[in-house]
Amino acid sequence: MHLSSYALLVAVVASSSSATTHTRKHEAKDRSQQLKIPAIWKSPLFKSGAGPPGLDAPGSLPFGSPPTPLTPPSSQPSPPKVPSSASPPKHSSLQENFQVHQPAPILTVPALACSVTLVDRSFTNSYGSPSYLSFDPHFSFAGSACADPAQWTGLTLDIHGETRGRQFDRLGTVWVGNNRTGQGVEVFRLDNPEPTRQGVYWDVNKDVGKYYSLFSEKADVIFDLPNIVDSTYTGALNVTLKLTASVDGFIARRGLHRRGASADQGHKTVHSTAASLKGRAADVVFPLSKRLQTDNSVFQVGGSAGNGTTPVTFPRNAARAVVEVYASGTASEEFWYTGLPDKYYNQIPGAAENGYYGHGPYREVQLYIDGTFAGFVTPYPIIFTGGINPLLWRPSANYGTFDQPTYNIDITPFLGQLTDDKEHSFELAVVSSEVGGAINDASWFVSGNVQVYLDSSEERTTGKVVKMAKGAEVVDGYTTGSITGDPLGNGTLTYEVGLKQPRSFGVAGTIKTGSGLEYVAGWYQSAKYSNTGFVNATAQTNDQTSSGWTRSVVLDNKSPNNVLDDDLSSDDLQTLENSAGVHAVQLDYNYPLYVASFLSNAAFDAQVTQQFDRTIQNTIPSRASPPRADLGLMVGDETTFVHAKPAAALPHTILSRRKEEAVSVLMNGAIVNGTGTSEQSFMYKDMAGGTIDRETRTNTTSVLEDRLAGSVRGRAQPGQLRVV
Numbered sequence: 001m002h003l004s005s006y007a008l009l010v011a012v013v014a015s016s017s018s019a020t021t022h023t024r025k026h027e028a029k030d031r032s033q034q035l036k037i038p039a040i041w042k043s044p045l046f047k048s049g050a051g052p053p054g055l056d057a058p059g060s061l062p063f064g065s066p067p068t069p070l071t072p073p074s075s076q077p078s079p080p081k082v083p084s085s086a087s088p089p090k091h092s093s094l095q096e097n098f099q100v101h102q103p104a105p106i107l108t109v110p111a112l113a114c115s116v117t118l119v120d121r122s123f124t125n126s127y128g129s130p131s132y133l134s135f136d137p138h139f140s141f142a143g144s145a146c147a148d149p150a151q152w153t154g155l156t157l158d159i160h161g162e163t164r165g166r167q168f169d170r171l172g173t174v175w176v177g178n179n180r181t182g183q184g185v186e187v188f189r190l191d192n193p194e195p196t197r198q199g200v201y202w203d204v205n206k207d208v209g210k211y212y213s214l215f216s217e218k219a220d221v222i223f224d225l226p227n228i229v230d231s232t233y234t235g236a237l238n239v240t241l242k243l244t245a246s247v248d249g250f251i252a253r254r255g256l257h258r259r260g261a262s263a264d265q266g267h268k269t270v271h272s273t274a275a276s277l278k279g280r281a282a283d284v285v286f287p288l289s290k291r292l293q294t295d296n297s298v299f300q301v302g303g304s305a306g307n308g309t310t311p312v313t314f315p316r317n318a319a320r321a322v323v324e325v326y327a328s329g330t331a332s333e334e335f336w337y338t339g340l341p342d343k344y345y346n347q348i349p350g351a352a353e354n355g356y357y358g359h360g361p362y363r364e365v366q367l368y369i370d371g372t373f374a375g376f377v378t379p380y381p382i383i384f385t386g387g388i389n390p391l392l393w394r395p396s397a398n399y400g401t402f403d404q405p406t407y408n409i410d411i412t413p414f415l416g417q418l419t420d421d422k423e424h425s426f427e428l429a430v431v432s433s434e435v436g437g438a439i440n441d442a443s444w445f446v447s448g449n450v451q452v453y454l455d456s457s458e459e460r461t462t463g464k465v466v467k468m469a470k471g472a473e474v475v476d477g478y479t480t481g482s483i484t485g486d487p488l489g490n491g492t493l494t495y496e497v498g499l500k501q502p503r504s505f506g507v508a509g510t511i512k513t514g515s516g517l518e519y520v521a522g523w524y525q526s527a528k529y530s531n532t533g534f535v536n537a538t539a540q541t542n543d544q545t546s547s548g549w550t551r552s553v554v555l556d557n558k559s560p561n562n563v564l565d566d567d568l569s570s571d572d573l574q575t576l577e578n579s580a581g582v583h584a585v586q587l588d589y590n591y592p593l594y595v596a597s598f599l600s601n602a603a604f605d606a607q608v609t610q611q612f613d614r615t616i617q618n619t620i621p622s623r624a625s626p627p628r629a630d631l632g633l634m635v636g637d638e639t640t641f642v643h644a645k646p647a648a649a650l651p652h653t654i655l656s657r658r659k660e661e662a663v664s665v666l667m668n669g670a671i672v673n674g675t676g677t678s679e680q681s682f683m684y685k686d687m688a689g690g691t692i693d694r695e696t697r698t699n700t701t702s703v704l705e706d707r708l709a710g711s712v713r714g715r716a717q718p719g720q721l722r723v724v
């Protein structure tokens, strides 16, 4: 497996002003290190000539280089230690790089935590050479407060990384699996900051509670961070990967099980607001990936590379199932939101040679079960730390860069037909709104998993799909615009691509579990999208809107029939909820993005404005129809069950709004100096009402402001930053 690196380079020359205290003899050489302009922004008016040797475009990394032998399994992870949330850098001269990030779900009772080191490695020439280890929680946590996985209330993967010199950003992944339920479940997808001559470090804690079933038993773990170090790209990526489990005292009292008819009884006596992971996370997690035991299992999908297909055999007593998708555009799809519509792309001679890509800017990941369309996700555009102009992302990376967000599709409506002990095909595809859904070849890195919740009985779950929107696999898009002359000469191209109407899908199925629960499960989703683009020889802008909602519903099977309408809108659902016993978990999202870059013979400037906005809420049936607690426990995913009383949970919100600008000076086609500035607002609210409210401003060398407030600010990621 050869993971491409994404964006371009490299050591920041702009940091030289702050590096004077650490003069080294090779400083003269470092000083000549130059940033290079991403190929996508090249234009005939600006021919880049004198960049650094070696790599000069995304996708030009040695995809085909021979694999190096696997590293042998390391010995068992080291024994538990008292954890520290963020490790200090080994070298105090390193600058902190960071991504403002939500904390792991907040437990309102004090937690004890225990960490084990899974991998501690200097990643140098690590293409095709991931770290592999065999992990056993009963060994690793033996003798600690976290010795019994059944008591865990929280679980995070913690990255501490250090790097110095010149290096690309790299796509790292962590995979966990076993031989019983399948190898190769992706549990973490990350990017690194690009180093500086002085060096940088970064820390990320990623909530992996939903993968409890994988970490609570013997597992094969892969950490892949493909890097190449040579005389030009000098930055080793020195990374420690730890697993931290936490426990609290209250959960030890028995009775906190939310499944089954008596689920609600425990709540009266347990005062904790944190449910154990065993109680709230999926019972089984199946991979949707290449399922390799000792290697990266990602599907590289698109075009001639096709889709990613995995056979899955469900437990007979599966009562609820959610598919989680990991997806990022890379190489020729890294800047997918700037893709030119094919009808114009085909009219621009030299578009390809000048680094522009076709197939338009719309992308969605589709899920097919046994060939039937089962839902889609519209990805949030991840911008890696080398993306567009690397000065935009120093020292502060954009939301989602160091820990990529994932997307859920509830497949419970299909369960009745999946519990037959037979293999079922799960296919992940990425499509555009162009003819045939065409995208560029093999450039989306996609994987996923199926999180399955079991019924307390051993009996088969039965039921069937009773309503399903037809034809939803076809993206009904439009393209308008105009082209005058050659946009890469003295002409211009303006265009707009969008969805003709909100794209929606819905499916409902009956479910009858062995323990006697009978209900209808539904999955509904709706998405809006538009992208306005402009291209001339020296400028390119894209203004994208992407928003929508997804909703899992569970209702009494005696509910009115109209709940099964194909095109049930959000408002209709709301009305139904108020009248019938409908339990729902809704996710609303909004991911607007504005990207602009301007090139002249002497300057390369860029602006990006981006938002990540997600709210997840449980809706509680009205008093008019008494809520059936047993059904309320059959909807949602692990994140909605953090608190013992899911129905009491408040909306859970993550909002990151960020604007950045880079101004840089070019000489001979490379950035010789420049600066980037960023301004970010971050708001977080968890289901217990805990909040983080943060305003951060940076320039390339410094954190200029970090106002951190909110009731759980002590758990903010990163912690309070030092402002200079």
Ligand SMILES: *[C@@H]1O[C@H](CO)[C@@H](O)[C@H](O)[C@H]1NC(C)=O
Pocket: 090, 091, 122, 162, 163, 164, 199, 200, 236, 237, 238
């Ligand atoms: C990373 O590890 C290498 C050893 O492979 C060491 O030479 C280098 O100084 C380390 N870099 C940083 C930034 O700690």
Ligand SMILES: *[C@@H]1O[C@H](CO)[C@@H](O)[C@H](O)[C@H]1NC(C)=O
Pocket: 134, 177, 178, 179, 218, 219, 220
């Ligand atoms: C899965 O099987 C392989 C090959 O027998 C073995 O090396 C590995 O330890 C097994 N994994 C687990 C988690 O038991």
Ligand SMILES: *[C@@H]1O[C@H](CO)[C@@H](O)[C@H](O)[C@H]1NC(C)=O
Pocket: 305, 306, 307, 366, 429, 431, 436, 437, 473
């Ligand atoms: C991948 O999925 C898309 C969407 O269903 C389909 O059009 C395409 O034919 C599939 N490709 C392959 C190689 O199966």
Ligand SMILES: *[C@@H]1O[C@H](CO)[C@@H](O)[C@H](O)[C@H]1NC(C)=O
Pocket: 485, 489, 490, 491
């Ligand atoms: C654009 O360039 C072409 C070829 O160089 C030239 O013939 C034409 O007059 C130019 N048009 C404008 C509007 O400048």
Ligand SMILES: *[C@@H]1O[C@H](CO)[C@@H](O)[C@H](O)[C@H]1NC(C)=O
Pocket: 489, 490, 536, 537, 538, 539
């Ligand atoms: C391209 O468009 C930008 C923004 O409208 C403008 O400033 C620039 O002069 C244009 N470049 C060319 C070569 O026409």
Ligand SMILES: *[C@@H]1O[C@H](CO)[C@@H](O)[C@H](O)[C@H]1NC(C)=O
Pocket: 665, 667, 672, 673, 674
């Ligand atoms: C950037 O480089 C140019 C060309 O060498 C120089 O004229 C300018 O003063 C530099 N600016 C800064 C802020 O160093």
Ligand SMILES: *[C@@H]1O[C@H](CO)[C@@H](O)[C@H](O)[C@H]1NC(C)=O
Pocket: 014, 674, 675, 676, 699, 700, 701, 702, 704, 724
């Ligand atoms: C960033 O701001 C600090 C504080 O105002 C200033 O000292 C530093 O020169 C600035 N850096 C750049 C690259 O503009």
